[in-house]
Amino acid sequence: MGMRSADGNHMLSVAAAVVALEAVGLCVAVVANAIDDVDGRTATQSNAVAFMVLEFVVAIGVAAIAFGIARARPWSRTPAVIVQVFTAMIAIWLLEAHRYDWGLPALLLALAGLAGLLSPASLRALSRPGGTTPR
DSSP, X not given: OHHHHHXXXXXXXXXXXXXXXXXXXXXXHHHHHHHHHHTTOSSOHHHXXXXXXXXXXXXXXXXXHHHHHHTTOGGGHHHHHHHHHHHHHHHHHHHHTTOHHXXXXXXXXXXXXXXXXXXXXXXXHTSOGGXXXXX
16 A cells, blocks of 8 residues: 555655646746847747747646645646646647657657656545545
């Protein structure tokens, strides 16, 4: 029984780390976009700034989800799975655009995140007590 609990904590830790890395990746994208904006490689500055703000807000949300996963909060499971699905979709789009430097790590992170979130031990750790839903 102790082995299952340890495995569940391990897979949950993997999932939390993956989601946290995705939040860091979004912050790296914000910095890359800021550099492009300063270098004049954006179509319009106002669009670039708005896009960077949006990316940063999403990064904060993803970081909050990672924190919820790390704390085994049931509310965090569904958003974390959605983040993995979107990350996989973006990774496939990047791979199709021959951006292997961003696409391959993103796809590997999404697969690792899904494996961590959908492992039986993680599903048990993130389920509500008694399988009930709040009213």
